[in-house]
Amino acid sequence: MPEKPELDFPRPLTTVDVVIFAIRSDALQVLLVQRPRAEGEPFPGSWALPGGFVDIAGDRDLEACAARKLKDKTGVVSPYLEQLGSWGSATRDPRGWSATHAYFALLPEHAAGGALAADAQWFAVEGEKVRPKLAFDHAEILHAAVQRLRSKVEYTSLPAYLMPPEFTLPELQRTYEIVLDRALEKSAFRTRMLAADLIEPVARMRKGPNRPAQLYRLKRAKAPVFFARTFNPPG
């Protein structure tokens, strides 16, 4: 019973990892970084989630640490960032008992192409996995992140944070469909999206191979909107 803590109580290694999602090339993608090959590094050369040790001198708190790591790898300053959970055990890092605080971030496509770090690269999410074998327990964390994303997409407006500043309703629906990997009903989608009061029409229209499409933008900044019902699969 460590109810009499000492400051010398052995401390786990503490890291923060960020699962960064974006829609690129009509697919859900996640940003991975390649582990350094320096001596003493675990999983040299493996792909891993962006992250690393908490800097107790520089990081004010966990979220600031996650935002810093995100900015280091992508240049993006303030996307949607949500805490995912934490993973800690004696065995997940060969260097000893370690705990990571995992976050997940959503980037709009236009922001995802920017100032990528040299060791970073986008990978398509296939099912709930990614092609390369990931370092540490990062496959498990990614799995949880995809599940959380998919589950929240069912009843919130989260995918709106994957969109550019202005977008059409069909574009938004396509984003939902990519994340859910499932077709959605056009008119029900429209009704619910407008009822959710999250997006508002802007004056301009987008011209395409069809009639002019109304452009929308996000109304609020950060709060995902909850729907009354989940999306039921058509058919």
Added chain:
Amino acid sequence: MPEKPELDFPRPLTTVDVVIFAIRSDALQVLLVQRPRAEGEPFPGSWALPGGFVDIAGDRDLEACAARKLKDKTGVVSPYLEQLGSWGSATRDPRGWSATHAYFALLPEHAAGGALAADAQWFAVEGEKVRPKLAFDHAEILHAAVQRLRSKVEYTSLPAYLMPPEFTLPELQRTYEIVLDRALEKSAFRTRMLAADLIEPVARMRKGPNRPAQLYRLKRAKAPVFFARTFNPPG
């Protein structure tokens, strides 16, 4: 950029805290412990969430650590236990940069009366707070736990884990109402509960000041069931 970690990288203090809920005396209550008054202890005598340092020698992982702390304070071995999130910053603990992994647990009333630790005591949750001023940032963690509980109750079967092994539908509804702090519609509640396929009738009936009430029990072990819709407030 701590991409070249050293094992000597300064580590935050790492703790696990557990928000333990139960329905007692027809109210939502939470278990708190009184901080020791020993020298060097922060917040001496204050009430706090049960928790403490991770024992990297004894704890296999974070959840095992949370379960251990829960058992220490309540004697209960395997109730519903879910990760809530983590809180870490330079300022939340006067001893230095610290991060806590917070869990929340649901105890059935009959288990909540058991082998309480000497320093532990139940407090009613009023609104999203508790009467005494809590140590550290535990008021914020409690707030998050109550919100998570209330929000999940809207669309899952979580409150079933606050029930004794066998219970009637009206008793289950009362538990929902206590957690939500709102009256629910009898027939809609019944329909949804039965449709959720989470509980099953047992042969026996409970006699009361009314007609015999059908007893039910949980069907599955740990998975909360999601409802298609939230409970809409009557009126």
Added chain:
DNA sequence: CATACTTAGTTGTACAGTCCAACTATATTA
């Protein structure tokens, strides 16, 4: 012992939102 009361559980109607398919409208392309 009869009656009133209380609560468990059912029934039926109104209503809201989704599913689905068919329809209209308009820009692009041939």
Added chain:
DNA sequence: TAATATAGTTGGACTGTACAACTAAGTATG
């Protein structure tokens, strides 16, 4: 000018909730 593709609308079928009225059965009261 006509065919085509996509944006967006409309209306009927269906599902599940809200709400209130109802039935049933045990308890309390005189």
